[in-house]
Amino acid sequence: MKDPLISVVMGSNSDWDVMQYAVAILKDFNISYEARVVSAHRTPDTMFEFAENASKRGIQCIIAGAGGAAHLPGMIAAKTTVPVLGVPVNSRYLKGMDSLLSIVQMPKGIPVATFAIGEAGAANAALFAVAILANNDDQIRKQLGAFREKQADSVAAMQLPE
Numbered sequence: 001m002k003d004p005l006i007s008v009v010m011g012s013n014s015d016w017d018v019m020q021y022a023v024a025i026l027k028d029f030n031i032s033y034e035a036r037v038v039s040a041h042r043t044p045d046t047m048f049e050f051a052e053n054a055s056k057r058g059i060q061c062i063i064a065g066a067g068g069a070a071h072l073p074g075m076i077a078a079k080t081t082v083p084v085l086g087v088p089v090n091s092r093y094l095k096g097m098d099s100l101l102s103i104v105q106m107p108k109g110i111p112v113a114t115f116a117i118g119e120a121g122a123a124n125a126a127l128f129a130v131a132i133l134a135n136n137d138d139q140i141r142k143q144l145g146a147f148r149e150k151q152a153d154s155v156a157a158m159q160l161p162e
């Protein structure tokens with residue numbers, strides 16, 4: 001197994017329904033990744049250790065998903081200079097608006113690139129991570145180009161009811 005380039009973390013295994021869409025993209029592109037549960041609130045020491053070691057471990061991007069008081073992406077970003085891509089997970093009562101605002105409203109100086117709520121956000125975070133890797137990898141750049149072409153072809157072929 002190759003060392004992971006991308007780390008996908010989430011606050012709880014209940015986030016998997018959304019975060020699996022990020023993992024599916026990384027698998028499609030054959031990018032080495034790891035996926036794990038880490039919580040700023042529930043496992044703060046593990047979260048600190050994870051964030052502090054990410055760069056040394058060769059992690060290029062961290063995709064962090066969380067719901068509700070979604071402090072995980074921001075707290076990871078506070079402890080590493082590895083780019084953090086935040087995915088707001090749909091929450092039961094506020095439908096992910098709480099997650100979105102918790103992730104996007106970072107104070108100046110500690111950025112988290114914030115994506116849409118839910119599965120589209122998770123998939124786009126992974127595509128963004130792939131685009132970052134593509135800057136220094138021709139093979140990945142070609143794969144990303146092919147992905148876009150295939151997507152454009154399927155949109156061009158879309159039919160509407162008469």
Ligand SMILES: Nc1c(C(=O)O)ncn1[C@@H]1O[C@H](COP(=O)(O)O)[C@@H](O)[C@H]1O
Binds near residue numbers: 068
């Ligand atoms: N937002 C956070 C953090 C964190 O930010 O550290 N840790 C867990 N959670 C979120 O709590 C929600 C409910 O978790 P449970 O389903 O385990 O009760 C999840 O969406 C998780 O991301």
